[in-house]
Amino acid sequence: EDQVTQSPEALRLQEGESSSLNCSYTVSGLRGLFWYRQDPGKGPEFLFTLYSAGEEKEKERLKATLTKKESFLHITAPKPEDSATYLCAGATNTGNQFYFGTGTSLTVIP
């Protein structure tokens, strides 16, 4: 069964305290692994797509990496405005179906 699991469910960090969010996936025929950010009351906002093991992508304080079974979202020196729920999703190469994890709720305390 295709599925994506994220951990931890919630994470509280002090401003400047770096950490990583985990996304484990079992998606047959993975076409890509996606990261999104979702703020309360809004739809998810696209962050990254990773296609193959070993790939890395960066955007400001965020860096996403991919292995054959997991993806990590590293947050370096986070700021309060980075507080949000971070979602990862795997998409299959047959059809356009995305399998989402339940997200990690990140709170950055000033």
Added chain:
Amino acid sequence: KAGVTQTPRYLIKTRGQQVTLSCSPISGHRSVSWYQQTPGQGLQFLFEYFSETQRNKGNFPGRFSGRQFSNSRSEMNVSTLELGDSALYLCASSWWTGADTQYFGPGTRLTVL
């Protein structure tokens, strides 16, 4: 460039009623996907429409249906509402089925009483 719009933003219905939600994709986008988001299950794929045809369907009962119009706008219908249908319904558009970047709308918050 205008983003994905969804109407209405909030809806309150009672059990047994039916509801229709609307999604207008980004101009030029031809693929629209629908998702149900609940605290316990996260985002679950409902279906995808491309060029007025349903391309993929998730594991939801037949009470959930949708359609897409020639201008790519899409509607989702839920008949015989149940309490468990209370959720945030999100639509996402992309320019092509299989495109990697989906742009999400703000969602419609449906409450079933």
